[in-house]
Amino acid sequence: MPLDxxxxxxxxxxxxxxxxxxVTATFGNASGIDRTSGLIAIKASGVPxxxxxxxxxxxxxxxxxxxxxxxxxxxxxxxxxxxYRAFPGIGAVxxxxxxxxxxxxxxxxxxIPLGTTHADYFHGEIPVTRDLEPEEIRDRYVQATGEVIVxxxxxxDPLEVPAVLVAGHGPFVWGRTPGEAVLNAVILxxxxxxxxxxxxxxxATEPISxxxxxxxxxxxxxxxxxxxxx
Amino acid sequence: MPLDxxxxxxxxxxxxxxxxxxVTATFGNASGIDRTSGLIAIKASGVPxxxxxxxxxxxxxxxxxxxxxxxxxxxxxxxxxxxYRAFPGIGAVxxxxxxxxxxxxxxxxxxIPLGTTHADYFHGEIPVTRDLEPEEIRDRYVQATGEVIVxxxxxxDPLEVPAVLVAGHGPFVWGRTPGEAVLNAVILxxxxxxxxxxxxxxxATEPISxxxxxxxxxxxxxxxxxxxxx
Amino acid sequence: MPLDxxxxxxxxxxxxxxxxxxVTATFGNASGIDRTSGLIAIKASGVPxxxxxxxxxxxxxxxxxxxxxxxxxxxxxxxxxxxYRAFPGIGAVxxxxxxxxxxxxxxxxxxIPLGTTHADYFHGEIPVTRDLEPEEIRDRYVQATGEVIVxxxxxxDPLEVPAVLVAGHGPFVWGRTPGEAVLNAVILxxxxxxxxxxxxxxxATEPISxxxxxxxxxxxxxxxxxxxxx
Amino acid sequence: MPLDxxxxxxxxxxxxxxxxxxVTATFGNASGIDRTSGLIAIKASGVPxxxxxxxxxxxxxxxxxxxxxxxxxxxxxxxxxxxYRAFPGIGAVxxxxxxxxxxxxxxxxxxIPLGTTHADYFHGEIPVTRDLEPEEIRDRYVQATGEVIVxxxxxxDPLEVPAVLVAGHGPFVWGRTPGEAVLNAVILxxxxxxxxxxxxxxxATEPISxxxxxxxxxxxxxxxxxxxxx
Numbered sequence: 055m056p057l058d059x060x061x062x063x064x065x066x067x068x069x070x071x072x073x074x075x076x077v078t079a080t081f082g083n084a085s086g087i088d089r090t091s092g093l094i095a096i097k098a099s100g101v102p103x104x105x106x107x108x109x110x111x112x113x114x115x116x117x118x119x120x121x122x123x124x125x126x127x128x129x130x131x132x133x134x135x136x137x138y139r140a141f142p143g144i145g146a147v148x149x150x151x152x153x154x155x156x157x158x159x160x161x162x163x164x165x166i167p168l169g170t171t172h173a174d175y176f177h178g179e180i181p182v183t184r185d186l187e188p189e190e191i192r193d194r195y196v197q198a199t200g201e202v203i204v205x206x207x208x209x210x211d212p213l214e215v216p217a218v219l220v221a222g223h224g225p226f227v228w229g230r231t232p233g234e235a236v237l238n239a240v241i242l243x244x245x246x247x248x249x250x251x252x253x254x255x256x257x258a259t260e261p262i263s264x265x266x267x268x269x270x271x272x273x274x275x276x277x278x279x280x281x282x283x284x
Numbered sequence: 285m286p287l288d289x290x291x292x293x294x295x296x297x298x299x300x301x302x303x304x305x306x307v308t309a310t311f312g313n314a315s316g317i318d319r320t321s322g323l324i325a326i327k328a329s330g331v332p333x334x335x336x337x338x339x340x341x342x343x344x345x346x347x348x349x350x351x352x353x354x355x356x357x358x359x360x361x362x363x364x365x366x367x368y369r370a371f372p373g374i375g376a377v378x379x380x381x382x383x384x385x386x387x388x389x390x391x392x393x394x395x396i397p398l399g400t401t402h403a404d405y406f407h408g409e410i411p412v413t414r415d416l417e418p419e420e421i422r423d424r425y426v427q428a429t430g431e432v433i434v435x436x437x438x439x440x441d442p443l444e445v446p447a448v449l450v451a452g453h454g455p456f457v458w459g460r461t462p463g464e465a466v467l468n469a470v471i472l473x474x475x476x477x478x479x480x481x482x483x484x485x486x487x488a489t490e491p492i493s494x495x496x497x498x499x500x501x502x503x504x505x506x507x508x509x510x511x512x513x514x
Numbered sequence: 515m516p517l518d519x520x521x522x523x524x525x526x527x528x529x530x531x532x533x534x535x536x537v538t539a540t541f542g543n544a545s546g547i548d549r550t551s552g553l554i555a556i557k558a559s560g561v562p563x564x565x566x567x568x569x570x571x572x573x574x575x576x577x578x579x580x581x582x583x584x585x586x587x588x589x590x591x592x593x594x595x596x597x598y599r600a601f602p603g604i605g606a607v608x609x610x611x612x613x614x615x616x617x618x619x620x621x622x623x624x625x626i627p628l629g630t631t632h633a634d635y636f637h638g639e640i641p642v643t644r645d646l647e648p649e650e651i652r653d654r655y656v657q658a659t660g661e662v663i664v665x666x667x668x669x670x671d672p673l674e675v676p677a678v679l680v681a682g683h684g685p686f687v688w689g690r691t692p693g694e695a696v697l698n699a700v701i702l703x704x705x706x707x708x709x710x711x712x713x714x715x716x717x718a719t720e721p722i723s724x725x726x727x728x729x730x731x732x733x734x735x736x737x738x739x740x741x742x743x744x
Numbered sequence: 745m746p747l748d749x750x751x752x753x754x755x756x757x758x759x760x761x762x763x764x765x766x767v768t769a770t771f772g773n774a775s776g777i778d779r780t781s782g783l784i785a786i787k788a789s790g791v792p793x794x795x796x797x798x799x800x801x802x803x804x805x806x807x808x809x810x811x812x813x814x815x816x817x818x819x820x821x822x823x824x825x826x827x828y829r830a831f832p833g834i835g836a837v838x839x840x841x842x843x844x845x846x847x848x849x850x851x852x853x854x855x856i857p858l859g860t861t862h863a864d865y866f867h868g869e870i871p872v873t874r875d876l877e878p879e880e881i882r883d884r885y886v887q888a889t890g891e892v893i894v895x896x897x898x899x900x901d902p903l904e905v906p907a908v909l910v911a912g913h914g915p916f917v918w919g920r921t922p923g924e925a926v927l928n929a930v931i932l933x934x935x936x937x938x939x940x941x942x943x944x945x946x947x948a949t950e951p952i953s954x955x956x957x958x959x960x961x962x963x964x965x966x967x968x969x970x971x972x973x974x
Binding site: 168169170171174237240241244247248251252254255256259262263265266269273280281282283284 | 308309311328329330331355356359381383384386387389390391393415416418421422425452453454480483484
């Protein structure tokens with residue numbers, strides 16, 4: 055992909071998180087990867103969203119080596135890199151502190167599939183990572199954050215459940231493209247809000263059946279999807 | 285009704301659900317029926333709301349036979365058809381995943397009439413369907429969704445209680461016209477929000493009396509209605 | 515006051531309730547009284563807010579005798595009249611179904627003064643009326659609604675606590691002027707929201723002390739008020 | 745700083761509290777201090793936010809002696825003065841009745857650090873003051889409000905925890921500059937909202953570890969901060 059188009063796409067993902075109400079202040083960051091060139095673009099650190107342009111998208115490779123040196127990348131870059139290396143099918147990563155997803159991360163409660171809203175985008179429970187050890191926090195915090203995410207996805211397909219709650223922190227969300235990652239981040243916040251309210255009113259609310267979960271997910275995803283236009 | 289005016293009305297109902305904050309992403313769909321011609325118009329599947337025009341309203345008959353072939357209808361079309369066949373008095377159907385109505389569907393709690401806001405539009409409890417059986421989900425999910433709605437309305441007048449919560453899924457709402465269905469969908473979300481909060485604070489909140497329910501409902505509906513202008 | 519200015523003021527009060535998010539659909543109505551002429555202006559019944567003009571303000575006297583005959587007044591007119599007759603110091607009445615005030619009316623819980631936000635506008639608990647008797651609902655519902663409000667204010671000064679929650683229905687709010695009534699309706703919704711959340715988290719939350727209640731109220735009201743400019 | 749620029753900065757802080765949804769009606773006030781000249785600028789009392797200009801910023805010195813006499817300062821001026829005298833490192837003070845911070849002040853529950861959103865801006869628990877004594881309320885309410893804040897910060901660094909909840913009243917927030925104080929007020933409301941929801945769902949939610957609190961705080965603050973651009 056031409057570099058300008060790539061940066062524009064990642065910029066748009068960053069701005070979309072704000073438009074969708076997922077961001078307070080400068081919390082959050084979105085990145086994308088061009089798997090052909092191996093280049094990653096991510097928001098620069100601490101740039102106010104209302105001044106952000108494509109030039110604030112910082113480029114580096116999968117090991118974090120800068121492609122240019124003008125600006126510091128987001129302080130969460132290392133987490134994104136771990137995810138891009140571990141999940142080869144993903145093309146974009148978004149981190150936010152969106153309200154209800156963050157609350158569920160604070161109470162360390164996975165978001166179980168309570169309805170078809172969840173099933174349309176997430177094929178199963180959205181997990182919570184374990185807490186980081188003190189040494190992990192002190193020595194390699196940002197990278198370790200990526201590692202506990204990867205750990206939480208052992209035995210899970212990150213493309214079928216494209217989100218995680220980092221304990222005591224907030225959500226990381228991904229997708230095949232920046233646009234898909236934005237959509238997943240929006241739906242995550244909505245299902246987190248619904249799960250909070252369902253469980254606050256009826257603590258023992260049961261998840262939907264595996265049959266309904268599978269059926270709804272497969273209407274929108276995979277070879278047999280029937281949703282949308284040809 | 286001329287076809288253009290009919291499609292415009294159904295388009296407007298789809299767009300109104302978004303304007304009223306009842307829709308996240310592309311969840312939801314609105315349809316209308318012209319009882320004279322027997323034609324149904326429904327949103328095409330997966331069309332982004334901000335690009336939607338009257339040309340995205342797909343036409344078919346009561347058995348779902350397409351009137352034209354350009355676009356796939358909403359994946360929920362069969363549910364709408366079951367409702368139009370079973371409830372001859374209705375002229376429009378709207379499905380959303382509006383937040384609080386969906387939460388109440390997830391916890392499978394009917395919305396009982398706790399106040400006059402409810403009574404002004406719904407003459408009694410808004411029911412929850414039973415869960416679908418695994419075979420129903422696998423073999424004929426969309427149609428079966430319509431059937432459990434009809435089942436939940438045995439002994440109820442669908443025009444007096446123009447909404448239902450499909451268990452683990454979300455609300456379906458209807459009305460004599462697309463505009464009426466939109467209004468009912470808006471009020472449903474508001475009374476669902478009120479019921480959630482009333483019951484979360486005071487679990488044993490009592491419904492209003494049958495006398496107050498009847499009185500408020502009949503001020504706005506039926507032969508003796510006194511509300512509005514002549 | 516010239517009739518045109520009077521109607522414009524009452525129109526503005528009706529529109530302000532919508533701007534402040536206190537109104538869903540066409541719920542709610544605002545009226546004003548010109549105590550010199552004895553004329554009351556109130557919103558016509560069922561007029562959509564986005565088409566409302568000063569010409570939709572219907573005039574009548576304190577007994578409800580129409581000053582002109584073009585439009586039906588709000589179906590809640592009789593309640594307003596009872597309040598104007600019983601509370602001679604008030605100049606405007608507003609009825610809404612604003613979300614949290616209505617929820618508190620549904621659970622029949624008075625809003626006790628939990629903070630200075632309350633104390634700045636309401637000098638004590640905002641009461642809930644008793645439920646109407648079936649005969650009252652059937653025979654003279656709208657007038658009886660006014661009467662149970664007046665009953666709830668025995669021993670209270672309606673200008674010091676300018677709001678009430680009608681059980682199972684919603685709030686009525688008033689003030690010396692339409693603008694003051696709008697402000698009271700806005701603050702009522704905010705203190706109802708705060709009281710709901712305070713009591714949901716800590717059911718036994720204590721009200722602020724009488725000393726703090728008095729002090730804050732008197733900073734803004736009465737002969738010794740120090741708030742604002744001379 | 746030139747007086748015009750100073751007033752413009754304080755005006756902007758007042759307007760920003762409204763833009764960020766922290767203010768209902770005319771609740772709240774923002775001030776700033778020019779430590780070189782010793783001048784303080786604060787919002788005039790009772791001015792509607794939509795008519796507010798730099799000329800409504802009233803000037804006085806650290807003892808409250810007016811620099812000019814046109815308008816009454818905010819009725820909370822004395823509280824601001826106490827804070828400026830006790831906390832020499834701060835350059836601005838903001839008081840709001842923002843919804844969730846006020847609710848936590850009403851239930852007298854400190855906001856403990858439940859997540860990194862909190863840790864990025866507040867290096868520890870946000871305390872609640874004690875209740876004022878009746879004599880304090882009657883004799884010197886506004887000044888005593890400042891004094892109980894200072895009391896609550898014995899053993900705390902006001903620049904590391906730039907906010908407090910005044911029991912039964914609402915938050916006071918500060919910062920090195922008016923812009924920083926606005927940001928702290930926005931984040932406070934968000935962490936208060938998150939804490940309310942976390943604790944309502946899981947009452948025993950544990951704070952994050954001291955290690956994680958320190959690490960996140962120090963990424964953004966102090967000599968070793970790595971956040972943002974050089």
